[in-house]
Structure formats: C-alpha cells, structure tokens
Amino acid sequence: MTVRELQDAIIKLKKETNTAILAHSYQAREIVEIADYTGDSYKLSVDATKTDADNIIFCGVHFMAETAKMLSPQKRVFLANKNAGCPMAEQMDKDLIAHLRNKEPDRTVVAYINTTAQLKTVCDVCVTSSSALKIVNAIENEKILFIPDCNLGAWVRDQCPDKDIMLLNGGCPTHAALTAKEAKAAKAEHPDALFLVHPECVPQVTHLADYVGSTSGIMDFARKSDAKEFIIGTETSIAEHLQYECPDKKFYPVTKDIVCRNMKITTLPDVYNTLTGMDNGEAFEILMSDELITSARKCIDEMIRLGG
Ligand code: 13P
Ligand code: SF4
Numbered sequence: 001m002t003v004r005e006l007q008d009a010i011i012k013l014k015k016e017t018n019t020a021i022l023a024h025s026y027q028a029r030e031i032v033e034i035a036d037y038t039g040d041s042y043k044l045s046v047d048a049t050k051t052d053a054d055n056i057i058f059c060g061v062h063f064m065a066e067t068a069k070m071l072s073p074q075k076r077v078f079l080a081n082k083n084a085g086c087p088m089a090e091q092m093d094k095d096l097i098a099h100l101r102n103k104e105p106d107r108t109v110v111a112y113i114n115t116t117a118q119l120k121t122v123c124d125v126c127v128t129s130s131s132a133l134k135i136v137n138a139i140e141n142e143k144i145l146f147i148p149d150c151n152l153g154a155w156v157r158d159q160c161p162d163k164d165i166m167l168l169n170g171g172c173p174t175h176a177a178l179t180a181k182e183a184k185a186a187k188a189e190h191p192d193a194l195f196l197v198h199p200e201c202v203p204q205v206t207h208l209a210d211y212v213g214s215t216s217g218i219m220d221f222a223r224k225s226d227a228k229e230f231i232i233g234t235e236t237s238i239a240e241h242l243q244y245e246c247p248d249k250k251f252y253p254v255t256k257d258i259v260c261r262n263m264k265i266t267t268l269p270d271v272y273n274t275l276t277g278m279d280n281g282e283a284f285e286i287l288m289s290d291e292l293i294t295s296a297r298k299c300i301d302e303m304i305r306l307g308g
Contacts, residue, residue: 003030006268010034013275020053021271022068024060025215026235026263029244031059031271040215041067041113042128042307045300048072057274059266061086066117069286070297080274081266082284089114091170092148098122100145107145107166110136111299112152114172117288120296123147129199130214131307132156136163138306151176155199155206174260175200178233183208186231186254193252196221197233205233222246235260 001009011034014021022044023035032038037047041064048056048068056077058065062085069077092115101109101122111123112132120126127135129152136144136156142163146153148170157165175198183205187195196218197209206212211221215238222230222242229250232239236259239251277283288296 003268006272007034010268010272010275013272014057017055017275017278018053019055019057019275019278020051021057021059022047022064023058024064024263025219025241026237026260027059027266028237028264029240030268031266032241034268034271035059040128040130040217042130042214043216044068045071045113045128046304055278057271059271060084061089061262063089063114063116065286066288066296067113067300069288070117070293070300073288073290073293076278077286078274078278078283079286080270080284084262084265086114086172086262088112088148088170088172089116089119092119092168094118094122097147104143104145104166106141107143108139108141110139110144110146112147112149113300113303115148117292117296119147120299121292123299124302125306126299126303127307128214128303130217131303132199133159135303135306136160136165149200151202151206152199154203155212158203172200174235174258176202178202178205178254178258180204180208182255183231183233186252190229190231190252193229193231193250194225194227195231195233195254197254198235201233209233222249222251234258235263237263 020036022037023031045067048071059080065079109123111126113126113128144165150167151171153167178201194210196211197206199212231252231254233254236253239253243251274283
C-alpha cells in the first residue's frame, strides 16, 4: 500500500467508527495530514473536550492520551503506539512529591502537564508550556513548587520576580541536550535568522533567543513574522512543518539532533492498526479507574479555569 492509500483507508475507517485523531505537532507530516486536531499539549487537551466523536486516537505520548481520557472519560481513548512515553513524565514519583508537600505545606504545587496521572493526584494545578506563565501569575500564593521541568520552571521564575518558585532537578532530555555552543554556532551560520526556542531548553540557550514559547507559540510567531529566516530551537519536525507551510521563508533546525524518539515512534500503520483493533482488544486503550480520573483531573480543571 502507498502512503496515500493508507491515509485514504484511515480516513474511511475513522468516519465509519466515529473516531477523532489528535496528533501532537511533533508527529510526522503523513500523520498530521490525517489528524482532525493538531497542535501543542494545551491546544490538544482543549480539543479533546470539543470533539463529539465516540473514540479518540492519540498520536503523541502516553501522558497526552491520559489527559484526553480524563477530560472525556465517557469516550474510548487509544494511544496509537503503546511504547510512546515521555521520559520526563516518569521522572518524579508520587511519594517524593507527597513528602515534599508535607515538608513545604505552604507551597502551591504546579505540575507541568508532562506528568503521569498518578503524580497529578498530589498536585494543585497543571500548566503547559503555553500557559505556564499566565497560570503561575494567576495563582494567588507567592510560594510555588514547580515540577518536574527545572528549565521551564526557571524560564517562568525569570519572569515572575515576585514569586518564590522552588524547582527540582527534572526536565526534557531532548531539549535539555541542546547546548549554548550549538545555538551560537547556528546563529553564526545564519546571522539574519531569528532564533525561536522552546522553554524546555536550558537557560543558557533561552537567553540567546529572539522568542521563547511553546510549540504552537513558535509556529504562530514564525507564520506571522515579517522575517524570512528562522532557527528553530525545538524538535526538528517543527522546522519541517513550517517549511512546508511557509515555502517563501527559510527554517533551519538548530541542530539535527533535537529528535524526540518517543514522539517519532508512531507510524501510519500504527494508526491503521489501532482503528482496526479497537473492538477486538488489539489496540492500546487508556483505562483508568473513576477514582484516579476524579483525583488527577482536579489540577487539569484548575489549569483550564486559570488559563482559559
Ligand atoms: P508543548 O507541546 O506544550 O509545546 O510541549 C512540547 C513537548 O515537549 C511536548 O511533550
Ligand atoms: Fe517528553 Fe521531551 Fe519528548 Fe516532549 S520532547 S515528549 S517533553 S521527551
């Protein structure tokens, strides 16, 4: 089967089964093309509440599908590739954060959405990279414990001098691997380009940026900007998608190495197999107890209340 034939078969099957496909922007072009909703973590979590499809297939990583399930518990939610996990989401366990809550009882615990549902049960509010600043500013308490990403947390802390933000030693291995030396080399190679960076990168890199923002923030900035050249300081797929969308501009990935293997593991055949396996137990369905959903969802609802 060609890619086009497989895409056509997927489009037919999703109509027949009343299924919506949600794809994070880090997915490959051929998956983005068959998705009903695409975007960053925040946009997709809101989109998950909008669809009236009976089934959702998530092309992204596990915590994203879990979030969709929590927001639409009456729907069946599937992860297209069961091995797609986010290493950052697994970095801190519930007991550690529960222990810290006891030690620092006057801090509001802010969790990046890249966390497991279990961990969310001991947090007060979630944030995504596009909503973190707004939400931290909207929290009345000055004292905050921000988990797990110390780079996103440091970026927020820089802009909220009135807040006392405690950070732990976690983060995205893909973004945190980018060095200031590599960023400076890309800027020297493309002196006319604007440097757009994701806040999961280390402060030494975000301090070199012309713009810092979430995946959707970077894409919107590049689309609207009058500039013609951009160095993209996030997953390499974003430079590819932007180049496709804006052929009159030039997009350079800051290095070819910012590749999230977990985001790239999902293939079109995975999506097809999920559609055909939903009713025979072969697809990977997100199953969560009502108790876990109720407990973990509170901080997602709080995110939507403060960030909406
Ligand atoms: P956003 O989609 O919120 O920009 O986050 C990027 C990311 O690393 C997702 O896992
Ligand atoms: Fe997790 Fe980083 Fe991959 Fe996003 S890019 S899924 S934060 S490892």
